[in-house]
Amino acid sequence: xxxxxxxxxxxxxxxxxxxxxxxxxxxxxxxxxxxxxxxxxxxxxxxxxxxxxxxxxxxxxxxxxxxxxxxxxxxxxxxxxxxxxxxxxxxxxxxxxxxxxxxxxxxxxxxxxxxxxxxxxxxxxxxxxxxxxxxxxxxxxxxxxxxxxxxxxxxxxxxxxxxxxxxxxxxxxxxxxxxxxxxxxxxxxxxxxxxxx
Numbered sequence: 001x002x003x004x005x006x007x008x009x010x011x012x013x014x015x016x017x018x019x020x021x022x023x024x025x026x027x028x029x030x031x032x033x034x035x036x037x038x039x040x041x042x043x044x045x046x047x048x049x050x051x052x053x054x055x056x057x058x059x060x061x062x063x064x065x066x067x068x069x070x071x072x073x074x075x076x077x078x079x080x081x082x083x084x085x086x087x088x089x090x091x092x093x094x095x096x097x098x099x100x101x102x103x104x105x106x107x108x109x110x111x112x113x114x115x116x117x118x119x120x121x122x123x124x125x126x127x128x129x130x131x132x133x134x135x136x137x138x139x140x141x142x143x144x145x146x147x148x149x150x151x152x153x154x155x156x157x158x159x160x161x162x163x164x165x166x167x168x169x170x171x172x173x174x175x176x177x178x179x180x181x182x183x184x185x186x187x188x189x190x191x192x193x194x195x196x197x
Contacts, residue, residue, distance in 0.1 A: 025060070025071045028124035034104045036081075037127050040095040042071055048090055052099065054083050056112070060095070075121070078107040106131040 056077035080102035
């Protein structure tokens with residue numbers, strides 16, 4: 001039995017089944033003349049794997065959530081990229097990529113093809129700069145620890161993800177300790193001060 005004229009019931013059910021097994025994370029993007037910023041928003045991602053090919057194929061997979069749901073995406077970027085110069089940072093709430101374009105120039109859109117972008121791909125208006133604007137060129141990345149896509153692959157990439165999260169957590173714990181110590185000193189100073197009458 002054929003549905004929609006070209007898909008058999010088995011093929012259609014396989015597509016629907018695969019769709020329910022994996023989900024797509026929200027993706028935000030912005031660009032500059034020489035690079036694309038891609039943010040995959042997936043809090044507490046585990047076993048994250050990101051791959052970038054020179055022809056512009058960007059793939060991502062990870063598990064997240066209470067049921068360890070699988071999240072995957074494959075994007076065919078608008079043009080070729082420089083994999084060796086591109087960088088990635090995996091944080092607790094998102095995966096942030098700085099993808100260097102193979103050739104400088106403004107892209108009309110993020111993805112190749114004539115169709116509309118999928119519903120989970122959105123413009124990152126916080127990072128967006130119009131091509132005719134005289135605004136800031138590069139983003140202030142605030143000391144993010146980046147790994148190169150070119151040096152990543154397989155198990156080495158997974159180690160970078162784990163180390164990045166550990167370093168962020170250590171910094172947060174250190175800052176919390178400093179705040180608690182400051183509050184403790186302030187409380188001690190107040191208790192030692194003579195009461196005014």
